[in-house]
Amino acid sequence: MMSRILLAVFLCLPSIPATAADLPSPTGPVVLTVTGQIAHTNADGTAQFDQAMLDALPQRTTTAVTPWLEGSHSFSGPLGSALLDAVGADGARLRVVALNDYAADVPAQDLRDFDVIFATAIDGQALTVRDKGPLFLIYPFDERPELFNEVYFGRSVWQIVRIDVLE
Template sequence: MRSRIAICLATSLLAAGDAPPTLRITGAIAGGTVGFDLEALRSLPQAGLETSTVVTDGTHLFTGFLMRDLLEKVEARGETVTATALNEYIVDIPISDFHNYDVVVAYEMDGKPLERADKGPLWIVYPRDDHSELQDIRFDYRWVWQLSGLEVR
């Protein structure tokens, strides 16, 4: 019941014409279209992930929430998520990734908020150092920085 209330609140914020949401979710979810601001996303159970990336030096600590927790919250029903970035980058990601791996949607790196000018405010991050199969270029394409939208299909 609590998740439905949060979905209704997020939807009403989107409809009220306030600032655009940080993340918009559409498609096969409860409520049709949901918008979350950063504060609402930070209220999800927090997850941390220490890993390297192909676009930064060394290992970093990413803080955010698990993608599967977000999909559960919006009652996603589908097999694919199409992720869209602010720079209009688009990629399809199998929902099975989010059940097989602890994929984090990060809003902080090394304790500092991700800024739009540097991969923020949201970045899909895979635990690549924990699973050798994630060090494949097919998974690198799924690391969406400046994440702004998800469509569940």
């Protein structure tokens, strides 16, 4: 009987969730650092991502009119919810920080409820710092017209370099 229990426990081991050490390390330049209440890290208590790591996450394309650009554009990049899952985020609030230290607080639930993306490309072209890259938080404004207002515009940070998972 005891051997059957031990065998059952042993067989279940591969299904135990990944540990913090299982987040791969970036091999290219780091474009995003995630800190705070996260379970999966790869660099001194933080989760660092290069472009290839971001590209490996589940992706989404959102076509939308925004107040920052003329006309409708196609934004693509990793789903915010996939990024939260990758780092094992355990917080209700995100502080999204831009290259120039501008920061906005974003409810973590927004990333799950609205299919928010961290756009890495616009109209098929990689975002650069010059055109709001490397990452631009985009809500699906055309699919969810109720999001087209100042509250969500303020949360749509561009030139993102860091996300702090809080509370």
